[in-house]
Amino acid sequence: MDLSPLLAVKNLVISTLIESKNVNLVDQLTFELLPGEILSIVGESGSGKSITAKSILGLLPKNFSVSGEIKYHERDLVSSDEKLMMHIRGHEIGLVFQEPMTALNPVLSVGEQLTESMIISGKANSKLAYDLALEMLNRVGIPYPKERMKQFPHEFSGGMRQRILIAMTMLLEPNILIADEPTTALDVTIQAQILDLLSELVKENKMSMILITHDMGVVAQTADRVLVMKEGKKVEEGVVEEIFANAKADYTKELLASVPQLKSDSSSQIFIPNSNLISIENLSKSFTKNTFFSKKKITVNALENVNLEIGYGEIVSLVGESGSGKSTLGRILLKLTDSDSGTIKFDGLNFLSNKSADQKKFRSAIQIIFQDPYSSLDPKRTIGYSISEPLVIQNRLSKKVIDDKVFDLLKSVGLDPNSAKRYPHEFSGGQRQRIAIARAISTEPKVIVADEPTSALDVTVQAQILELLLKLKNEKKISFLFISHDLAVVQQVSDSVAVMCEGRILEKGSTSQVLQNPLNSYTRALIESVPIPDPTRRQKLKYTNLERTFDRGPLIEVESNHWIASPESQKKV
Secondary structure (H helix, E strand, O other), rough: OOOOOOEEEEEEEEOOOOOEEEEEEEEEEEEOOOOOEEEEEOOOOOHHHHHHHHHHOOOOOEEEEEEEHHHHHHEEOOOHHHHHHHHHHHHHHHEEEEOOOOOOOOOOOOHHHHHHHHHOOOOOHHHHHHHHHHHHHHHHOOEEEEEEOOHHHHOHHHHHHHHHHHHHHHHHHOOOOEOOOOOOOHHHHHHHHHHHHHHHHHHHHOHHHHHHHHHHHHHHHHHOOEEEEOOEEEEEEEHHHHHHOOOOOHHHHHHOOOOOOOOOOOOOOOOOOOOEEEEEEEEEEEEEOOOOOOOEEEEEEEEEEEEEEEOOOOOOEEOOOOOOHHHHHOOOOOOOOOOOOEEEEOOOOOOOOOOOHHHHHHHEEEEEEEOOOOOOOOOOOHHHHHHHHHHHHOOOOOOHHHHHHHHHHHHHHOOOOOOOOOHHHOOOOOHHHHHHHHHHHOOOOOOOEOOOOOOOOOHHHHHHEEEHHHHHHHHHHOOOEEEEOHHHHHHOOOEEEEEEEOEEEEEEEEEEHHHHHOOOHHHHHHOOOOOOOOOHHHHOOOOOOHHHHOOOOOOEEEEOEEEOOOOEEEOOO
16 A cells, blocks of 8 residues: 555645734644545644645635645645646545535535536536436435435535535545535534545545544544644644544643533433423424425424423523424524414513513513624624624613623623724634623523534633533523534533424433433434544444434323423334
8 A cells, every 4th residue: 555645744834914914824834644544633713724724725815825835646736826726626635614605606506516517527428417416415315316406505404515515525536535624513413424424435435534623523433643733833643542542732632621522421410490481382383395396385394392491590402403493493482483383481471472562571581692603793893882782772771881881791701801892803713602692691681592602613612612601500590592413512511401303302301311311212313423532432423314213292201300202103214
């Protein structure tokens, strides 16, 4: 076997002007990628991982300067002209972005985008390209691929779009695949499927892969070697088993220590609230959409007879695959979507009331923390303005009082209170999430809907945000509806867990009951799909959803506060 490097990066320096000063974002970086190898690059946000990947393909903005060597098949990509780079991009080195919508054309059908590159490159004629695209869509787990080929990117979920982007990249059969956070926004089952697929494709196509991720469980289960970066520099590099077992750098040890792990022997106490802040009974919501199978519209049940309680000062987590109904339930609580039937009581009042006075009270009492804080903050407004806006809308306070509250809010979330006049782009991802949290608590809410609030954050920042949320719960007695696909995070912060699938709750109870003693087969399948942050315990992550059944009848209490779906109606997933 040829062990000469397929890609050799030597003394790479990437710099740009920041406030009229030349700053090295990547500094003297050296590493190699061997044939058939999966190299994982890890580090905090801002460590230089993504810009290193973009530099390999010549995709950095023009205000960035690059020096050093990036040799691919002995060709130096740093000095290569744009014509050569256009050929290399996609055909020889493929890139899977974190956010697929940035790479997919919204005005072209999925089928057109999948076949276009193959036809233009001369790899296949239109008929063969179509057949290959269908086959690849089936491989990446897209149901009804023939019908899906006609649809547009906005008609797919985030997980589906990521699979489409992987399919598009793999159809060109690149020698190197660069995957930049390819599973960040995916639930655990889809993540397992994608990781398994990528590993299989590496072996089958005898290609190499650079995997950029902040999920150390993903690293442990997929990578051969690990490169650790901090502030643009290499901290250490080595075989994955050695790094996890015997990390030498303090920074690497800190990264590993920050990884939340799903534990089977957790001894957390069962939280029993004195009373319920929110009581949801038989909540249902359906949507209609067009189908390719007939000219008629079909009805999709997003929620079916959902029953759930959130106690005062309780964190209730919703888990399940994409499309299970988690976000729909959150949107109904935020009054962004109306329910079709059912009742919700909030602090003893009819939450579904249409009285304007009640509506204003509810909106003030329920706030949200979004997954992506950057898109939820107005880039043209200072963070002080964004935090104060809910106060201005909800209260008749003087400017002095509002400014003082903003000062206190920034301080409470661990940010410099004097940074109120700065703009979102001047902050890191973790800092922006703290700003979003400050805004969410500005109205002194009783409950916060946290929709994947840590999924886009690296492990160290994630740990800080989770600590902050627990602090808010304990000190301010705020209740949370915590929506997440990360079961280890859920176990770390939650008092109770509800497992959803296809609009129904299949199991609910205390965190320890549900995650340590799951009784529903679907819950067990979710837990089995979680990557373990231990390379010595590598597992087959393949998610075989068509081979499992689960009970989906009415909930029954099998032990104190532990409910599961009854077996009255079994259906294949």
